[in-house]
Amino acid sequence: MPTSIPLGAPIWADTNSPDVAADLEFYTRLFNWASFDSGEQFGHYTELCLGTTVSVARAVAGISQNPPGEPGMPAGWGVSFHVDDCVQAAADAEKLGGTIISHPMRVGEDLVYAAMRDPDGGAFGLFEPLSDHVGFTAFDEPGAIVWCEYVYDGAPVEAMQFYAELLNWSVRLPDAEDPPRDAPYVALWTHETNVEFGGGRMALGPELDMKPHWVVCFGTDTVELTVSKAVDLGGSVVVAPMEDPGGRMAVLASPTGAHFSVMSSRERANAA
Structure with a gap:
C-alpha cells in the first residue's frame, strides 16, 4: 500500500x-x-x-x-x-x-x-x-483539512448508506450523551481502521437551496482571525463564527465563490 x-x-x-x-x-x-x-x-x-x-x-x-x-x-x-x-x-x-x-x-x-x-x-x-507521492501528507492540523462533511436536504443516515456500501464505512448515530445539534447528524468512520474523518448532516437555511455536497474544513488556531483575514483578502463570510459540537467554526467563500469551512483545531481536539 x-x-x-x-x-x-x-x-x-x-x-x-x-x-x-x-x-x-x-x-x-x-x-x-x-x-x-x-x-x-x-x-x-x-x-x-x-x-x-x-x-x-x-x-x-x-x-x-x-x-x-x-x-x-x-x-x-x-x-x-x-x-x-x-x-x-x-x-x-x-x-x-x-x-x-x-x-x-x-x-x-x-x-x-x-x-x-x-x-x-x-x-x-x-x-x-499508485505511489507514495500522492494524497494528503498534512492532515488534522492548522492549515490542513481536519474534517469533511456531507450536507443533504434529508435524513443523512439514508444518504450515507450509498457511501457505506461502496467504501465500507461505519455510519454512527449520535449517542444520547452527545451535545445536541441543530439538525439530524451521523458520524462517518472507516470500518477496518476505525478512524472518524467526517460527518453527514441535514441542510439548514440557505443550504436547502443547494444540491447535496461535500464541504471541506480547514484547521485554524483562531477562527475569528482567519475569518477577518479572509474578508481582507477578498473572500466573504457565508456563516459567521459559531459554536458547533465539534468545535468553533465558520463557513467562508473564496473570491470566486467556492465554499469551505474553517474550524479551530485546538477547540476541536478539546471537544473530542
Missing part, C-alpha cells in the same frame, strides 16, 4: 476555479500555503502545501483552472476517497445507483482517478494511489 491513509477515507481535496491566479493569491495568503505548478503536461494543476520548498512541503490540497469548454463553471471544493481499485469501485458505484462523470483514468505514474455523483447528486472522487 503506497499510503498510510486508510481505505475509504478522504485522500485528497481540490477546487476548480475560473480564475486560478486570484484564488491562489487568496488561499496561499490565508493559510500560508506554498503552491507548486505541475506544468503544461498536467494542465498546470497546482498543489497547495504547508512548507515553502519542495523538500519540506506537505500536501494539503490542489487547485485547477476550469476546463476550456466550461470557463464559467462555478468554483467549488471536492473530496476524493481512497480505493484500492478505481475501475472496480466506479463499477460498484454505478450498481449502487451512482453516476460516472469521468471514467477512471490514469494520471501519470501516480494515481487512477474517477469523478462520480452519488444517487442524490453529490459529487465526489475515487482515488487509487
